[in-house]
Structure formats: C-alpha cells, structure tokens
Amino acid sequence: MYVYDSLDKTLLNQRVAEFRDQVKRRLDGDLTEDQFKPLRLMNGLYLQLHAYMLRVAIPYGTLSSDQMRKLAYIAKTYDRGYGHFTTRQNIQFNWIELSTAPDLLYDLSEVDLHAIQTSGNCIRNVTADPYAGAAADELDDPRIWSEVIRQWSTLHPEFSFLPRKFKIAVTGSKADRAAIKFHDIGLKIVRNNEGVLGFAVYVGGGQGRTPIVAPLIKSFLPAQDLLRYLDAVLRVYNRHGRRDNIYKARIKILVDSMGADSFAAEVAAEFDRLDPELLSVRDEDVSRLRDMFAQPFLRPDPDASSSLEDLVKKSPRLGLWFKSNTHPHKTPGYSIVTISLKPIGGIPGDATAEQMFAVADLADRFSLGEIRVTYTQNLILPHVRQADLFVLWQELERLNLATPNVGLASDIIACPGLDYCSLANARSIPISQRISDRFADLNAQHDVGPLDIRISGCINACGHHHAGHIGILGVDKKGEERYQLTLGGQGNGESEVGKIVGPGFDEDGIVDAVETVVSTYLTLRTKGEEFSQTLARTGQGPFKERLYDNR
Amino acid sequence: MTIVNTSGDAVEQGWRTVESVESSGPHHGIIVSPAILQDSFDESDSAALSQVGVRLTVDDDVSEIAAYVPHLGLIELVFAHFKDGRPYSAATTIRRDYKFTHELRASGDVLPDQAIFLIRSGFSSVDVPDQFTAQEFKKSLMAYSVAYQSAYDSHLSLIDELRRSTPDVAAE
Numbered sequence: 001m002y003v004y005d006s007l008d009k010t011l012l013n014q015r016v017a018e019f020r021d022q023v024k025r026r027l028d029g030d031l032t033e034d035q036f037k038p039l040r041l042m043n044g045l046y047l048q049l050h051a052y053m054l055r056v057a058i059p060y061g062t063l064s065s066d067q068m069r070k071l072a073y074i075a076k077t078y079d080r081g082y083g084h085f086t087t088r089q090n091i092q093f094n095w096i097e098l099s100t101a102p103d104l105l106y107d108l109s110e111v112d113l114h115a116i117q118t119s120g121n122c123i124r125n126v127t128a129d130p131y132a133g134a135a136a137d138e139l140d141d142p143r144i145w146s147e148v149i150r151q152w153s154t155l156h157p158e159f160s161f162l163p164r165k166f167k168i169a170v171t172g173s174k175a176d177r178a179a180i181k182f183h184d185i186g187l188k189i190v191r192n193n194e195g196v197l198g199f200a201v202y203v204g205g206g207q208g209r210t211p212i213v214a215p216l217i218k219s220f221l222p223a224q225d226l227l228r229y230l231d232a233v234l235r236v237y238n239r240h241g242r243r244d245n246i247y248k249a250r251i252k253i254l255v256d257s258m259g260a261d262s263f264a265a266e267v268a269a270e271f272d273r274l275d276p277e278l279l280s281v282r283d284e285d286v287s288r289l290r291d292m293f294a295q296p297f298l299r300p301d302p303d304a305s306s307s308l309e310d311l312v313k314k315s316p317r318l319g320l321w322f323k324s325n326t327h328p329h330k331t332p333g334y335s336i337v338t339i340s341l342k343p344i345g346g347i348p349g350d351a352t353a354e355q356m357f358a359v360a361d362l363a364d365r366f367s368l369g370e371i372r373v374t375y376t377q378n379l380i381l382p383h384v385r386q387a388d389l390f391v392l393w394q395e396l397e398r399l400n401l402a403t404p405n406v407g408l409a410s411d412i413i414a415c416p417g418l419d420y421c422s423l424a425n426a427r428s429i430p431i432s433q434r435i436s437d438r439f440a441d442l443n444a445q446h447d448v449g450p451l452d453i454r455i456s457g458c459i460n461a462c463g464h465h466h467a468g469h470i471g472i473l474g475v476d477k478k479g480e481e482r483y484q485l486t487l488g489g490q491g492n493g494e495s496e497v498g499k500i501v502g503p504g505f506d507e508d509g510i511v512d513a514v515e516t517v518v519s520t521y522l523t524l525r526t527k528g529e530e531f532s533q534t535l536a537r538t539g540q541g542p543f544k545e546r547l548y549d550n551r
Numbered sequence: 552m553t554i555v556n557t558s559g560d561a562v563e564q565g566w567r568t569v570e571s572v573e574s575s576g577p578h579h580g581i582i583v584s585p586a587i588l589q590d591s592f593d594e595s596d597s598a599a600l601s602q603v604g605v606r607l608t609v610d611d612d613v614s615e616i617a618a619y620v621p622h623l624g625l626i627e628l629v630f631a632h633f634k635d636g637r638p639y640s641a642a643t644t645i646r647r648d649y650k651f652t653h654e655l656r657a658s659g660d661v662l663p664d665q666a667i668f669l670i671r672s673g674f675s676s677v678d679v680p681d682q683f684t685a686q687e688f689k690k691s692l693m694a695y696s697v698a699y700q701s702a703y704d705s706h707l708s709l710i711d712e713l714r715r716s717t718p719d720v721a722a723e
C-alpha cells in the first residue's frame with residue numbers, strides 16, 4: 001500500500017492546522033457562513049438536515065487495518081457509533097459537531113487519512129477497481145495510477161474552483177468494476193500493439209439529472225502522458241464549462257454540446273501546448289509506487305479448492321456464501337472475499353464501530369492487513385487463503401457480516417435519502433429495507449441470480465438508480481413521496497442507462513412492483529438466463545403488462 | 552485599497568484606473584478596459600504599453616488583445632465570484648502561452664484562503680477586498696511549505712524534483 005513519507009505528512013499536517021484556524025474564525029464570527037462554506041466543503045464537511053456530515057476520503061477504496069481501526073474509533077468518539085460507506089468508496093459520519101471537527105481531522109491524519117476534496121467543485125477522491133492487485137484479469141494495478149492522480153490533483157492551484165465537481169475512476173482490468181463510464185473521466189489501462197502501457201480515456205459520463213455514458217475521447221494515451229492529458233482536459237473544462245446553471249455545469253454537458261470529436265480536438269490542441277517535461281510521469285516515480293503496491297508473495301495452494309468442496313457439502317449456507325461472496329484470486333488457492341454490509345432488512349453501507357474494529361482484526365489475520373471498499377457499499381478482504389475461508393466465514397457470521405447476497409436482490413445500493421439529506425424528495429433507506437425484507441429468503445435470491453437494485457431519493461442520483469437493473473427514483477408529487485421505476489440500467493461491467501417503465505408508485509406500491517418485476521422475469525427466463533439478459537430479449541413490454549394491466 | 556505581493560506584503564499601488572485616455576500621453580501606470588486599449592494604443596508601441604495595464608473580466612477573451620499582451624505593464628483579472636475559477640486558467644494561459652512576465656494582478660471577489668492558489672497559478676499581486684486585510688492573505692500564504700504539483704511560482708513539487716532532492720525522503 002502507499003505509505004506517506006515526510007512530505008505527504010507535512011502537507012497533511014499543514015492542512016489540518018489551516019482548517020483548525022478556519023473553524024476558529026467561523027466560531028469567532030470572523031467568517032460568515034457564506035465565506036466559510038466553500039472552505040468547509042473542501043474539507044468534506046456538509047451541513048445536513050440534523051447535523052454536520054463529514055465525508056472522509058478512502059483513497060481509491062483501499063484501507064489498511066490500522067486505518068479501519070481509526071475509522072471505528074472516530075465512529076465511536078465523534079459520531080453515534082457507526083459510519084456509512086458510500087457509493088464513491090468513501091465513508092460518511094452523520095453526527096459531527098463543528099467545534100470538534102478539527103480534532104477529528106487531526107486523529108485521521110495520524111493514519112494518513114483526510115477529507116480533502118471530498119466535496120466542493122474540485123477533483124474528488126479518485127476511485128478504482130476494488131479488486132486491484134488481486135484480480136486475475138488485471139493488466140496493471142490501477143492504484144499506482146490513482147495515487148499519481150491523487151498527488152497531482154491535491155490542492156491543485158488551477159483546478160480547485162471548477163464549474164462543478166469532478167470525478168475520476170481507474171480500472172486495470174477487462175471487467176469494469178469501477179463504473180468508469182459514469183465518471184467525468186474514466187481511465188481504462190490498456191496496452192497498444194507495441195505492448196506499451198497506456199490508457200483509454202473516456203470523458204463526460206455521469207448520472208444525476210442527465211445520465212450519460214462517457215464517450216471514448218482517446219483510445220490510447222501513453223502512461224507517461226497521463227498528467228499532461230488530464231491537465232489539458234481540466235483546462236478546457238475550466239475555461240468553457242457552464243457556470244450559469246448548476247444542472248448544466250458538469251463536463252458531460254460540455255462534451256455533449258461540443259460533440260465528443262471537437263472536444264477531443266480542443267483537448268489535443270491544449271495538450272500540444274503543454275511542456276511535456278513538466279508534467280511527464282517518470283518511470284522512476286512509477287516504479288517507486290509500483291514497489292509500494294506490490295503485495296507480499298502469496299504461496300500458491302492449488303489443492304485448497306478440493307478440501308473446500310467438502311466443507312461446502314457440510315454447510316449449505318457456507319456454500320451459498322462461497323458462491324456469491326467470494327471471487328477467484330490471481331494466485332491459485334486464494335479468494336477475494338466480499339463482506340456484505342447488506343444484512344436482510346439493514347441499512348445499506350452502514351457499519352458499526354464494533355464491526356469496523358472486528359473487520360480490521362480479520363484483515364490482519366486473513367488478508368495481509370488490507371481492506372477495500374466497493375462502490376456498491378460493501379467491504380472486501382482481497383487476499384484470503386482458501387484454507388482460511390471456513391474460519392473467516394464463521395467469524396463473519398458471528399458479526400452479521402456474512403449475508404450471502406453479494407450481487408443479488410438484497411445487495412441494494414441506496415443513497416441516504418430523506419432520512420439525512422436536505423435535497424431529498426423521498427426516503428431511500430426504508431424502501432431498500434422493505435425490499436430486502438421482501439426477498440429475505442436467500443435460497444430464493446440465489447435462484448433469481450444476479451440482480452442489481454439501486455435507489456436514489458432524488459434526481460441527483462447518488463444511489464446510481466440509472467445504472468441499476470432495477471432503478472428506483474424518489475420524486476415529489478404534490479408533497480407526496482412517490483417512486484419511479486426504471487429497468488435495464490447497467491453499472492457493473494457494462495454501462496447502460498435504464499428506462500422509465502411507466503407511472504410512479506407509492507411506498508407500498510414500489511415494493512410490490514419490484515416483486516412483480518422479479519416474478520415476471522422468473523416466468524419469462526429461459527434456462528441459465530440472467531435478469532438483464534431476459535429483459536434485453538423481451539424488452540419492457542411483458543413487465544409493463546404485469547405492472548400496470550391488472551391495476 | 553491594498554495591494555499585496557507574492558509574499559503577502561502590502562506594496563505601493565503604482566497604478567490607477569482611468570475611464571478614458573488623453574491621446575497625447577505620455578501615460579504613467581494607467582489601467583484601462585480592453586476596448587480603450589485597442590482604441591487608444593498601437594500594439595507595436597512597446598514603450599507606451601509598458602506604462603499601461605488592462606483589466607479583464609471573466610468574460611473577456613485574452614486572445615482578442617493577444618498582440619498587446621507581451622508589452623503590457625500589468626494585466627488585472629477580475630474575479631466575479633470566488634467560486635468562479637476561470638481566472639486561474641486564464642493566468643496559466645497568459646503566463647505560458649503569451650509568455651507574459653510583468654505584473655499579473657487578481658482583483659474582485661477573492662478570499663484570503665485562496666492566496667496560495669493565486670500565486671501558484673501565476674498571479675504576482677492581489678488587490679485585497681475591503682473586508683479583508685493584507686495580514687490575512689500573508690497568513691494564508693504561509694499555511695503550506697510544500698505542494699504536490701509544479702506550478703508557476705516553483706517547479707519543486709512532491710511528484711518530482713522536491714521528492715528526489717530531499718535526501719531523507721529518498722532514503723525512506
């Protein structure tokens with residue numbers, strides 16, 4: 001993992017001191033709320049319905065066990081004993097006092113964590129494939145390049161007051177587990193015909209009011225030119241992005257209105273004007289990072305899987321868990337284990353301080369002290385020996401962290417919605433809890449197969465509802481909470497924007513509607529066909545009929 | 552009206568804004584709009600232009616006065632709102648593409664907490680808004696001793712040279 005050196009630490013300490021001073025000036029009345037707002041937002045501090053909310057950056061979704069312990073400590077000390085993992089691989093604390101926020105940031109800085117640029121119109125925390133360094137289909141470790149971008153974008157003098165927030169995601173694998181095409185910039189690591197490492201660059205994706213799958217702007221960018229190219233994209237955006245209407249301020253609108261080709265041409269012209277020397281990513285810097293992210297040697301254990309099969313026979317629940325919550329590791333005899341933060345009827349993404357402490361200990365025992373956070377709001381232990389899986393599973397069961405539902409109906413993504421968020425039209429969390437309860441039978445969920453349900457409390461789409469197989473959007477209809485249903489989105493591997501099925505539902509109606517959609521699929525599917533394949537084959541027609549005809 | 556330099560120290564103003572120009576000259580330190588600049592001065596008269604500054608708003612396009620830029624004594628970029636970051640990119644362009652080396656001044660709605668971003672983007676002075684003091688800008692400039700990116704004020708950055716040239720870090 002990346003380890004801060006004295007220079008990283010100096011900058012972080014100075015940041016904490018600066019924020020402490022800003023908070024003091026605000027509390028003393030030297031800064032108005034209007035002047036203080038952009039400063040606190042650049043430190044991840046939002047004012048929400050009930051209290052301040054602090055969003056802590058988890059750099060490209062990677063945590064050490066010590067960092068997880070510190071998050072647990074923060075949850076216990078400054079919050080009400082829990083934290084909420086978000087769809088951007090961050091963690092949010094919902095009950096923060098302004099006066100103690102500087103102490104909180106100081107505590108975080110002791111383990112190299114911070115809240116820098118987790119909000120505001122700047123380059124946000126970079127996200128990456130949560131299987132980085134462990135996946136078999138990986139060309140190169142995306143964390144290396146995410147760290148390069150983290151350093152370059154941190155307190156960037158020119159790009160800290162953009163038209164709107166700016167999100168970058170990186171994947172190094174063929175399978176896109178970071179939803180890169182729904183980001184302002186999506187980077188996919190590729191090799192060209194000569195074997196040179198580089199990136200395919202997608203620009204202008206996003207969700208919110210105008211969901212757009214990012215077009216390809218450059219099919220091959222040599223890796224050493226990464227920062228020079230990003231610099232050019234950001235300058236074109238900073239210059240021309242709209243500032244008159246916040247709903248049209250994201251780069252997706254600029255790319256869409258200019259056309260991807262002319263946008264790419266303008267970026268290319270800016271790129272050519274830049275001094276290649278100043279922004280080039282040098283081999284020696286990359287190898288330094290590469291060494292840091294290289295995992296310790298794992299001894300292959302090719303016999304592990306057969307003894308596992310015996311165990312699975314003894315416990316069907318373990319069998320279900322192994323099927324949905326583990327993924328093959330690149331080293332034979334190891335697994336990537338997903339810790340489900342989606343207990344049946346629970347709040348998606350919430351973890352208690354006790355659970356976080358325990359996960360940290362499990363990471364030390366079973367996964368080289370490493371933990372990942374996924375944008376689907378779960379946690380991952382990336383390097384687990386299959387010989388340890390049984391013991392690990394028992395520990396996770398005890399902690400209520402082994403629900404065998406990853407990728408299934410109750411692995412729901414939900415934004416905070418009206419329970420916390422001042423922009424919400426409707427509640428998201430209670431809807432996801434009721435849907436989860438409705439599908440409580442885990443054997444049945446396994447029978448239904450891969451299903452991606454996502455809920456947002458308003459059109460800002462924090463819950464990524466556009467990209468869910470089944471998307472639910474909270475809308476306000478004459479003061480009443482209503483829910484709109486979309487089908488056919490894809491956010492995992494493929495990127496597709498779902499389509500609205502028909503008129504919205506009330507709270508009871510939407511839960512029934514989801515069940516109707518699933519049962520319709522079960523009657524329509526051919527053998528081995530997954531939900532999204534059936535929907536692609538039949539279209540929305542049969543689903544509409546069942547949803548609306550017998551009303 | 553207080554002007555601070557790149558160290559955050561208050562300096563002599565030296566320039567005054569005029570709404571019109573007596574054609575006869577000579578002029579000493581006047582700041583004009585782009586329209587007056589184009590109406591009243593010859594773009595090749597570098598001696599006269601060295602005593603002239605131009606004030607650009609966020610909607611003015613510096614390329615329209617491109618031929619004047621290298622000779623001007625001062626360029627002032629006015630921030631319409633502290634959240635509107637276009638002048639940062641304009642500063643980069645003016646310094647890098649137009650090779651402008653004289654005073655580049657930030658004015659309008661800027662916060663002391665942005666001082667370091669301004670200086671690193673290539674501004675060489677700030678017109679301190681009335682509700683703030685020069686001391687506040689100075690304090691903010693001193694908040695950081697390191698930066699990750701190379702920038703106009705310094706090519707030392709954490710990403711490259713600084714890290715390499717700091718022996719204890721290389722050894723870590």
Ligand code: HEM
Binds near residue numbers: 250
């Ligand atoms: C609790 C208070 C929150 C507020 C007030 C809030 C506000 C917003 C707003 C205004 C947008 C739209 C921005 C735009 O499209 O330009 C947005 C988008 C988004 N937010 Fe949040 N958010 C909150 C919590 C969250 C949480 C908890 C998550 C993660 C679970 C999240 C993740 C996102 C994502 C992924 C987007 C979509 C970005 C895109 O358009 O590509 N937000 N949020």
Ligand code: SF4
Binds near residue numbers: 416423425458459463
């Ligand atoms: S989608 Fe809307 S309701 Fe949900 S967190 Fe985002 S802004 Fe709030």
